[in-house]
Amino acid sequence: MSDPHLLAPEEDALVASDESSVAPEPEPVHRRLGLTDEETERIHRRLGRDPRPAELAMFSVMWSEHCSYKSSRTHLGRFPTEADWVVVGPGENAGVVDLGDDWLAAIRIESHNHPSFVEPYQGAATGVGGILRDVFTMGARPVALWDQIRFGSLDQPKNRFLFDGVVAGIGGYGNAVGVPTVGGEIAFDESYGGNPLVNVMCLGVLRRENLVLGTAGPPGTMAVLVGAATGRDGIGGASVLASASFDEDSGTKRPSVQVGDPFEEKKLIEACLELYDRALVVGVQDLGAAGVSCAFSEPAARAGVGMRVDLDAIHTREPGMTAPELLMSESQERMMVFVSPDLLDDVLEVAERWEISASVVGEVVAGETITISHEGEIVAEVPAPALTDEAPAYERPFGEPPWMEDLWSNTVGFMKTPAVGEALQSLLDDPSIASARWAFEQYDHMLYCDTLVRPGNDSALLRIHGTPKALAVTSDGNGRLCLLDPRRGGARLVYEGALNVATVGARPLAVVDNLNFGNPEKPDVMWQFRETVEGISEACEALGIPVVGGNVSFYNETDGNDIHPTPVVGLLGLTEPVPSRLPTLDRAAEGMEVWFIGLPDVVNLAGSAFEQTVFGHIGGRPVAPDASMARRVNELIRRLALDEVAAVLHDVSDGGSAVTIAEIAIASGVGVEIGYRDWRHLFCEDPHRVVAVVEPEKVNTLVLLAEELGVPVERIGWVGGTTIVLEGPMGVRTELGVDDARTLYERAIPRRMG
């Protein structure tokens, strides 16, 4: 096998050849597969011989950054992952928590950043398909999707193309597969100009008895590959593509992006849910990154067994696929189900009725070796743990970047009060703050008739039909904040999420995180990563929320420029019982009072949208969160929502309280008049602060509850008229018509998209 001529044909099939640059010394195949020389040496040592081509292919995908978390694993152990209600923590396909009464929720977040940059529609679409499989693999019916997407400025045609394609891909797949997309985030910043971020989160609901794990089961269990046929699309796509940086040649990576088929996935969901309902499977593993290599090795490693696999049994899309191709293919819409032999006929019958293909491709055996044959020959014999648990883990060097001090001292010295009205208008017209309606009206967010709080509010709320329970889900990311202080920034995302779910009456249950970072081989980036993990962990500990799953996306850099560190934190909460009226943004009405909850007199503008949008500035140091204040504010907000004290609850976030108030006025179609003491109060984004709109007769209840919990509250204005009025000290008065504000806010994205 060491004869290079023997390797040559495989090599060509594995890596797209580049005719134009025939190098005299071709790079060794392992490097072209993304394995380093040291890693290849390690494989040699573990196997005690030269790896065969198929084995090298398996190692290359399983040991890729995307699948093995080799740069991050040593840090991820920091996350608090335990709580009484955690049923399945990190390490499985999705985290699962207990909702009471034998109801469980499964949640997972993933990134599809690099595939979406190469081919936005299919990259985003297959991201949706992949996250759905992670969730229904656990036995859950996927009930909702969220997307967190970030691009460079919409002034650039390339970014408009990417944004348009990603939104179309999310909608195209999500709508057709029949799972509502009920929210997410949209942000634009130059930092993502060369590397957009496309994250996707999925929530599923299941009965306890339907929970399935990714285990292969005892010897004798059959491995059945169900779903789409395996083809050459996406050979090493997500795993290898997501584990390298971009440069000018990225266009040649297009064949590595997979193509999604939501119809196939819809049938696969229904078939799998029927398998779980009838208890026909012992374990399930979805096929995503690393394809069947992963679907054999992970369940075998978890069960402590080996497997005998026949690649010829795989139903394929095209003839003549080589063993490495079959092992690396990332063709979509496939699942591996592990079935007891006496139930095999039932499983095949279910597959046939749902019109999906099924092939018996392997059998569980004692030991730990995965033996793979192809065309009558053994092409791989690998111990399952060598591919999974024994993947390399790197202690990458990290260090606080020397430029942090400069960044912190780089504050704006305001000589005089800026024009408040102009600033507010700029913020409402900022596509990162403005209405995301252009996108979410392309997503079917109403399917299943359980979306009680729709996109455009702080948190979505999804009813579990036939129960008094509803699930609150939100997600937050903020690259500017995390650049200026990754630890405080990471922590504040958790606090913001917990506050957001409180606005719909929910108690937080679980965090999932998607950590989008630059090149981990740079100490600056590793420091940002480590600090972020620390910040998220501290906040989760302070609020008693376990991390039940996550994803790491490194190498988000183009031509050496790293993105802002951009963790995205998803937070799941439970509201029970669901109040009859929910405090959504559109419920303010003439005569109601406007109250400010939390610390009012704060002036920090570091990392604010105000400084970025109005001055193009980023610098200073954002404040640290206050765990004690957060707990008290969250509890107050939750009770105001559950007891129907507040008509509207909206947290102060991007753009500060000025934007919070304008958004309420726009959504409710009524004017709001407030007073302020210092113009900076209007734009400060400090955490743990909320604007509440309350009917006059409920004000006493609000004040008493706030006193009981020790939360500062203050009446700042009232609802009425047709104008947003901001009344400052010394007679400074800013007015903006609600209709004008709405035009800016609603048109910001559509007018740029044309």
Added chain:
Amino acid sequence: MIGVVVFPGTNCERDTARGLEAVGAEAELVWHGDDDLTGVEAVVLPGGFAHGDYLRTGAIAARSPVMTEVVRLATEGRPVLGICNGFQVLCESGLLMGALIANRDLRFISRLIDVEVTDTDTVLTRGLESGTRLRIALNSYQGNHRDPTGEARVVVRYVDDPNGSQNGAAAVANASGNVVGIMPHPERATELILGSADGRAMLESFARSVETTNV
């Protein structure tokens, strides 16, 4: 009993059955491969993406075994309703005039919209007064109804044309009014907590038509 047909790719069958049950009707799911609907008094083809909308929206579903039975029921005068994708299937099967093509702006539309009832002599609108305005949910990409003959019987119109439909058609009926296709979803607007309960009136009208149809 009302049969709610499930094609591969259908996704509104449970919402539709629940909406019908909420107005007192009896609803059961019917499989696309069934070729005997004995005992079924009326049929709803719910929304979704039957056969992935591949080939042409509704074209494959219209040739399913169950559709011969749907055509029989329609011919007998039984109430037949197609919602969203079901409307597309009814057009493809020839039970309704015209066809549904991509929205004018070539984007999926998902929002509550207002419609006006303009013809009350159908199974969907019998219980309503002409001119009644209802807020129901529009969730479609191929919602633009076109009818080159100009003779399709429009029974519900959009108040503000969202998708370019000819004559503002949100719902179209056959001549005898027992077969109706509607693009927006009445079943998604049956509770105030979902933003509107206006869709109930349509489902009630359909349920009552089932009770009163004598064949």
